[in-house]
Amino acid sequence: MxxxxxxxxxxxxxxxxxxxxxxxxxxxxxxxxxxxxxxxxxxxxxxxxxxxxxxxxxxxxxxxxxxxxxxxxxxxxxxxxxxxxxxxxxxxxxxxxxxxxxxxxTIPNIPQDSVPAGNSDEDNEVVSQHGEIPVLHEGAKPHWELVKDYDIIDFELGNKITGAGFPVYKNKGARLQRALINYFLDKNTAAGYDEMQVPLLVNEASGYGTGQLPDKEGQMYHVGIDDLYLIPTAEVPITNLYRGSLLEMKDFPVAMTGYTPCFRREAGSYGSDVRGLNRLHQFDKVEILRIEHPDQSDAALDAMVVHVKGILEELELPYRILRLCGGDLGFTSTLTYDFEVYSTAQEKWLEVSSVSNFKTFQANRLKLRYRTGDKGTELAHTLNGSSLALPRILASILENFQVHNAIHIPKVLIPYCGFDAID
Structure with missing residues (x-):
């Protein structure tokens, strides 16, 4: 605000x-x-x-x-x-x-000068592209077909239990999912982020604190009888740990990470972009968050971008970084970098992370301040990023690492999942 x-x-x-x-x-x-x-x-x-x-x-x-x-x-x-x-x-x-x-x-955050003008995601600026796009064998399949062949994710069973957009992970699919979560958390904690385990339901004040309310109210699942909301991202509960806090200079930087399931209604989402794991109502994500002194938040954003780059490079996935244009910029963000991985089987880029600086926008809502040297107080800066969202990472691994009669596992994940191939 x-x-x-x-x-x-x-x-x-x-x-x-x-x-x-x-x-x-x-x-x-x-x-x-x-x-x-x-x-x-x-x-x-x-x-x-x-x-x-x-x-x-x-x-x-x-x-x-x-x-x-x-x-x-x-x-x-x-x-x-x-x-x-x-x-x-x-x-x-x-x-x-x-x-x-x-x-x-109702007033969104002010875009930074470096944010390009534009109307939609088609106007986002490609900052850099990394890795080689693999050439797949003839007859390569998209992930929604592969998961049936290897019996690792069941969309129909999830639809039976709950509805569309709630998949069931099975066998090596469940183990690979767990491996990714543990790998992401290990990378984040090794980089100095303190791990947090937080509630999956938040009250209205928490939704307003980080800006999901009232802007995204229609996209959040609301438990009316208790007036609570299922979280759309770990950003909401983790950032709200510091709602109403007064920090000292020695407290900076505050760096946190956490794994949570995330819940989004995704109302109005239709078409090929929502097939399989491309867009879900429930999905897993590991988040990184920082609370910074205003003088350090720009450098912190750059460091977060480098951190996510390192993870994608270890996963051996081709990726690119975009600077979001004004028309695609989130309501609370002043500057956002999106990471996209290339799905060779689908022949398109899939967003897997957004890394954003909110500056004082969230802190003003949260009443999150720090004590200055002259005994006054100022608003802190908040930042967050996906590190990483699992569905499209998993889809890209399944599609890009497929060979005849098997799906190889990226080397960095083999110690986490205990197998080197799905066959």
Whole structure:
């Protein structure tokens, strides 16, 4: 969430920057400023009324002590009027504060200067491409056919138990899934990320804290009777561990990782892009998160990108890195790099990771601050990235490592899964 003070100071610059998101934000920014002006006026009136009331109360006390009860009682009538005015002003102020908060919740983060303009994922900028795309044997198959041949993932059985988008992993498929999770966590903890195991359900405050609410409310599974949400990513519960925290300089950087199942309704997703493991309602993901001093967050983002690159190179998967354009940038992000691996059998790139810097946007919602050297406080910066999302990694391994009558396992995973091939 943007800070209203920054909006007042940078209205025109923010409006211009938000044009990269293909939105005319100026009316929204001006509305926020106008509502905040009303809030400030009401606050000033309330403060003045409370000050008068307090002053009169002291005078009344002194008059009673001096035996001037008649004069004191005359003033008491005035305090009754002031208390009623204070009550009304307080109610108006609360309503205006809520109105301002609602407006601020609808304004996305400001894209960094390096974010390219564009309307959709077709306008994302390819930063670099790595690895050789393998040449497969004649008759190579996409993963949704391979998993049937080797009986390692059952989509129909998942559909029977729950519905479409909830696969059942079986035999070596389940073991390979577990191997990937353990490998990702080991790589992350070795790089200095503290492992966290967190709840899979979060309350509304947590959803608002990281920006999934109200922006992604329709994409989250809601447990209405308890007013809880199934998490769409480990980013939500792990980042909220620090909601309302005041950090010291010595606490930086905070680096965390965690594995969780993730749940997304993916409403409106249809077509070939959702076949097999390409898009699921429940999937596994390992996440990395950082809380940084503002001076270090850009360097931290670069380090996170390098970290994810190292994992993909060890998995021997061809990949590319994209800088997302304004039209494809997430609501809370100021800069995002996407990683895509190439699926040779499907002949297309599949997104497997997003690494983002949110700067103060989440921290403002979370009230996550740090103490500065002059005993003041400032908002921290938050970052997160997938390290990694499993479904499309698994799909790419199955497709790119297939040979006649077998699927080889990347060398780095063999110690984790205990076999070198699925046959």
């Amino acid at each position: 943007l800070q209203i003070a920054e909006i007042r100071e940078n209205k025109e610059a923010f409006a211009k920057a938000l044009q990269k998101r293909n939105m005319d934000a100026l009316p929204l920014l001006e509305s926020a400023i106008a509502v905040d002006e009303n809030r400030r006026n009401l606050q000033a009136q309330l403060d003045e009324t409370l000050s008068k009331s307090n002053k009169l109360s002291k005078e009344i006390g002194e008059l009673f002590k001096s035996g001037k009860a008649a004069q004191a009682n005359e003033l008491k009538a005035q305090t009754i009027d002031l208390k009623e005015s204070s009550k009304q002003l307080g109610e108006q102020l609360n309503a205006v504060v809520e109105e301002l908060q609602t407006i601020l919740y």
